[in-house]
Amino acid sequence: MKQEPEEVDILAVGAHPDDVELGAGGTLALMAMRGRTFGILDMTRGEAGTRGTPEIRAQEAEESARILGASFWKVLDLGDGCLRTDRQAELEVIEVIRASRPLLVLAPLALDRHPDHVRASRLAADASFYAGLRSLVTGLPAHRPQHIAYFPANFVPDLNFLIDVTPVFEKKLEAIRAFKSQFHNPGSREPETFISSRAFLDGLTARAASFGRLANVTYAEGFISQRPPLLEDPVRAFDGFEPGFRTERA
Numbered sequence: 436m437k438q439e440p441e442e443v444d445i446l447a448v449g450a451h452p453d454d455v456e457l458g459a460g461g462t463l464a465l466m467a468m469r470g471r472t473f474g475i476l477d478m479t480r481g482e483a484g485t486r487g488t489p490e491i492r493a494q495e496a497e498e499s500a501r502i503l504g505a506s507f508w509k510v511l512d513l514g515d516g517c518l519r520t521d522r523q524a525e526l527e528v529i530e531v532i533r534a535s536r537p538l539l540v541l542a543p544l545a546l547d548r549h550p551d552h553v554r555a556s557r558l559a560a561d562a563s564f565y566a567g568l569r570s571l572v573t574g575l576p577a578h579r580p581q582h583i584a585y586f587p588a589n590f591v592p593d594l595n596f597l598i599d600v601t602p603v604f605e606k607k608l609e610a611i612r613a614f615k616s617q618f619h620n621p622g623s624r625e626p627e628t629f630i631s632s633r634a635f636l637d638g639l640t641a642r643a644a645s646f647g648r649l650a651n652v653t654y655a656e657g658f659i660s661q662r663p664p665l666l667e668d669p670v671r672a673f674d675g676f677e678p679g680f681r682t683e684r685a
């Protein structure tokens with residue numbers, strides 16, 4: 436997996452390896468299937484995790500990025516369990532944004548149980564704005580993504596839009612299972628954690644099914660957006676809610 440950023444449509448940012456896959460893996464796999472390009476940026480190496488090592492987690496993250504169809508996977512070292520958001524950290528993220536020139540950034544929601552997710556959210560949003568300042572000279576041309584949308588992790592407030600990930604849901608699970616050290620693995624001798632339980636994986640599927648219910652599809656991912664998405668066709672956008680009405684009627 437390529438680690439140097441290249442130009443992509445979407446940059447998906449996470450605090451830890453596996454954040455992006457959990458929150459937006461289906462959307463990314465779907466976008467790749469439709470010819471969109473994306474890169475994954477993990478802000479930390481996951482060294483504070485109870486299970487696995489940074490080396491193992493790097494291999495897992497690369498494998499997972501490959502499964503989803505990423506153009507690149509890049510990892511920074513901003514400190515797991517103490518994620519830095521100082522100017523130096525900001526500049527590192529700005530460099531990745533300027534090098535990958537995304538139209539859309541996907542980032543963790545700033546409302547969460549894990550403070551690293553909160554900090555990563557803010558850092559992604561701030562860096563996305565500052566990356567567009569021409570007065571900030573870094574060697575790469577200025578670039579500001581058009582928008583940032585946030586994916587929830589532990590806490591789920593009202594969602595602003597849904598993506599039907601039914602066709603790629605098995606691929607999302609495959610990408611998550613690539614993190615063998617982190618998630619349910621009956622053969623592992625490492626200590627059980629919140630996310631390594633069977634219930635966590637079951638809950639992930641249950642949540643996707645629950646989000647899917649909102650649009651009468653099998654599985655969906657939900658996002659939070661500070662500005663509303665512009666719909667091309669509100670009939671189509673809400674089609675299918677009443678059983679039997681999902682039609683191709685123009």
Ligand SMILES: [Zn+2]
Nearest residue numbers: 450451454549
């Ligand atoms: Zn995380």
